[in-house]
Amino acid sequence: xxxxxxxxxxxxxxxxxxxVFIQRDYTDxxxxxxxxxxxxxxxxxxxxxxFEDTVKTLNNYYAEAEKIGGQSYLEGCLACLTVYLxxxxxxxxxxxxxxxxxxxxxxxxxxxxAPRGLLITDPIERGMRVIEISVYEDRGSSGxxxxxxxxxxxxx
Amino acid sequence: xxxxMISRKVTxxxxxxxxxxxxxxxxxxxxxxxxxxxxxxxxxxVGTCSLFFAFECPYxxxxxxxxxxxxxxxxxxxxxxxxxxxxxxxxxxxxxxxxEEANFIEMEIEAANGNVLAGQRPPPRIKNVQINNQIVxxxxxxxxxxxxPPRASHCSICDNCVDRFDHHCPWVGNCVGKRNYRYFxxxxxxxxxxxxxxxAFDIVHVVLHIFDIFVVSLTPRCTVLEVLVCFFTLWSVVGxxxxxxxxISLNQTTNEDIKGxxxxxxxxxxxxxxxxxxxxxxxxxxxxxxxxVLDRRGVMLEDSSSPAPSDASAASTNKNSNPVSxxxxxxxxxxxxxxxxDEAKPGIGAGQKSASSPKEEKPLSPTSPNAIAPAVIKESTx
Numbered sequence: 001x002x003x004x005x006x007x008x009x010x011x012x013x014x015x016x017x018x019x020v021f022i023q024r025d026y027t028d029x030x031x032x033x034x035x036x037x038x039x040x041x042x043x044x045x046x047x048x049x050x051f052e053d054t055v056k057t058l059n060n061y062y063a064e065a066e067k068i069g070g071q072s073y074l075e076g077c078l079a080c081l082t083v084y085l086x087x088x089x090x091x092x093x094x095x096x097x098x099x100x101x102x103x104x105x106x107x108x109x110x111x112x113x114a115p116r117g118l119l120i121t122d123p124i125e126r127g128m129r130v131i132e133i134s135v136y137e138d139r140g141s142s143g144x145x146x147x148x149x150x151x152x153x154x155x156x
Numbered sequence: 157x158x159x160x161m162i163s164r165k166v167t168x169x170x171x172x173x174x175x176x177x178x179x180x181x182x183x184x185x186x187x188x189x190x191x192x193x194x195x196x197x198x199x200x201x202v203g204t205c206s207l208f209f210a211f212e213c214p215y216x217x218x219x220x221x222x223x224x225x226x227x228x229x230x231x232x233x234x235x236x237x238x239x240x241x242x243x244x245x246x247x248x249x250x251x252x253x254x255x256e257e258a259n260f261i262e263m264e265i266e267a268a269n270g271n272v273l274a275g276q277r278p279p280p281r282i283k284n285v286q287i288n289n290q291i292v293x294x295x296x297x298x299x300x301x302x303x304x305p306p307r308a309s310h311c312s313i314c315d316n317c318v319d320r321f322d323h324h325c326p327w328v329g330n331c332v333g334k335r336n337y338r339y340f341x342x343x344x345x346x347x348x349x350x351x352x353x354x355x356a357f358d359i360v361h362v363v364l365h366i367f368d369i370f371v372v373s374l375t376p377r378c379t380v381l382e383v384l385v386c387f388f389t390l391w392s393v394v395g396x397x398x399x400x401x402x403x404i405s406l407n408q409t410t411n412e413d414i415k416g417x418x419x420x421x422x423x424x425x426x427x428x429x430x431x432x433x434x435x436x437x438x439x440x441x442x443x444x445x446x447x448x449v450l451d452r453r454g455v456m457l458e459d460s461s462s463p464a465p466s467d468a469s470a471a472s473t474n475k476n477s478n479p480v481s482x483x484x485x486x487x488x489x490x491x492x493x494x495x496x497x498d499e500a501k502p503g504i505g506a507g508q509k510s511a512s513s514p515k516e517e518k519p520l521s522p523t524s525p526n527a528i529a530p531a532v533i534k535e536s537t538x
Contacts, residue, residue, distance in 0.1 A: 019256045020260075021260045029288065066444050068443050084237065084241060084339070092445045092447075094445055095447060128449050129253075132257070
């Protein structure tokens with residue numbers, strides 16, 4: 001399997017082979033949480049622990065954004081008193097966390113997923129319903145391969 | 157270079173969203189199509205308050221206290237702000253599934269159903285999830301091609317799936333859902349207070365006038381009009397506020413209440429309730445402000461006049477227009493064949509391409525990797 005060193009290489013020499021969708025986990029209610037079950041399609045592409053770490057970190061971020069506690073009460077009451085005009089000036093906590101998530105996903109893509117020919121799409125682009133993982137194949141290779149993720153590609 | 161000189165018409169994503177919503181202010185405002193009743197609401201509130209400020213307040217300010225009109229103004233501003241916030245915001249619309257996601261879900265369903273004999277009706281598309289020790293059924297939405305999250309429902313008037321769908325309110329001209337429920341509740345609450353306030357001071361005004369020796373003015377007629385409007389409004393709005401207070405304390409939606417989802421028969425209980433009135437109220441009213449996932453004002457690059465500078469931007473337009481062209485025009489999601497998922501995967505792109513509606517220009521598996529890149533960058537740096 002091809003080893004893509006970065007997003008640039010991914011772009012220039014890969015074609016989209018497949019997309020894997022990680023669904024939401026509703027066992028704790030309607031909070032935003034994704035299933036950490038490792039999809040079989042990624043078996044040969046990435047280590048299970050890395051994948052689970054990513055999803056768990058994302059889940060933690062969302063839990064932080066949706067936490068109902070002192071800070072959210074304060075924000076809610078303050079906003080209500082100002083007739084919600086305060087949101088024209090400041091960012092809500094949720095928006096701040098979404099930015100953190102976006103940066104995290106970018107970083108994960110660059111460091112971990114792109115070198116393995118994968119790309120994570122931010123869930124907010126998919127209505128917070130799924131984590132879409134695009135699986136790329138090296139253009140030169142035919143069909144899916146079963147090589148380990150550490151083998152390096154021949155020069156392209 | 158000509159490609160740079162020709163001005164591009166900026167198309168924003170809201171222009172291509174499916175569903176029956178109307179948008180104003182370049183996508184900042186989102187409402188349902190029928191707005192007639194909303195205008196009536198506006199007229200009634202603004203009209204009654206104008207009469208009150210014009211005819212009652214001068215008298216009351218002088219004879220009783222200047223604080224009365226001041227408080228009325230504050231209350232009026234709050235009511236209008238809440239009304240506009242409820243009417244103009246995204247209630248929590250769930251975007252429709254893109255073709256790849258729709259296919260993925262279809263494959264899962266097919267795998268779960270196994271072999272269905274020809275002529276036999278396939279089983280209903282339902283997923284069971286366990287939430288707080290309660291089995292909740294997630295239904296499949298044939299329009300949006302997704303399994304609806306718990307508490308979401310499809311609004312037939314707006315033709316959208318809405319998260320934590322409460323009801324479609326014609327008075328505010330919008331659906332009431334997760335994102336705008338608290339504004340709706342504050343609107344009904346403040347409107348109740350305003351109505352009671354105006355009603356009370358109208359009565360006070362009339363009573364004072366009876367004892368006033370110099371009773372020669374036009375005011376009593378306006379007062380009577382205001383009293384009438386307030387009287388009829390009172391019953392409905394105060395009743396509605398009371399009903400929603402009850403729902404909030406139980407953490408239920410109007411939709412669930414009407415359907416009797418958690419009515420208690422068959423030992424079915426509301427899995428979302430914290431079993432504590434204060435906690436339920438706090439969650440609904442003081443919970444986090446959820447973001448809109450629609451990205452109405454996101455820009456879709458469209459070169460209407462210039463030749464495409466590169467395959468990239470043309471393809472990225474098409475890629476961005478995927479949620480767009482995902483309308484009900486395309487028929488049921490396509491499984492190219494009944495083969496195993498491994499075989500079907502490479503075939504998805506090709507199969508979709510051949511069978512999609514003419515509007516959808518984009519092939520799902522673009523041949524040029526450059527095509528993916530700008531869109532991908534856009535997504536990752538969103």
